[in-house]
Amino acid sequence: MLLEYIQTALARAKYDIIEDDEEPYYGEISELEGVWATGTSLEECRKNLEEIIGEWLILRLRRNLPIPPLGNFKNCDHR
Template sequence: MIREYIEAALQRAKYEIIEDAEPYYGEIPELPGVWATGANLEACRRNLADAVDAWVVFRLSQGMDIPALGKTRLKIPRRLKAGV
């Protein structure tokens, strides 16, 4: 379930080259604050996948909603929503 969500997020990623030690930059516009860099595009993509994963875990731990990405959604157990 989370793997599908991460893949859907990566399909929406926007990449650019920046002036930095890790010149590849990527972000997911629909997920505020989710971005990563890498020495090459593949490293950036891996780091971005890790950032999405951490973002989802954080939002779940805080009882925050996880937005749908197109038809891809995370089904959150009630006990997690209730903070139990």
């Protein structure tokens, strides 16, 4: 289930290129507060973003915080 949530989140990611930056590729998922990543390529940015989503989910679960609904994941209240 966590992998499906991560894949759903990645499908909603928005990417930008930041000129004159060491890691010019920037990606974020606006529905997940604080979830963003950078990379030297789009592929690296996406991989970094995938890792961040996983860490973000673990942190929210450990702190008993709600997981925002995404796509088919409507009821993500684990409390």
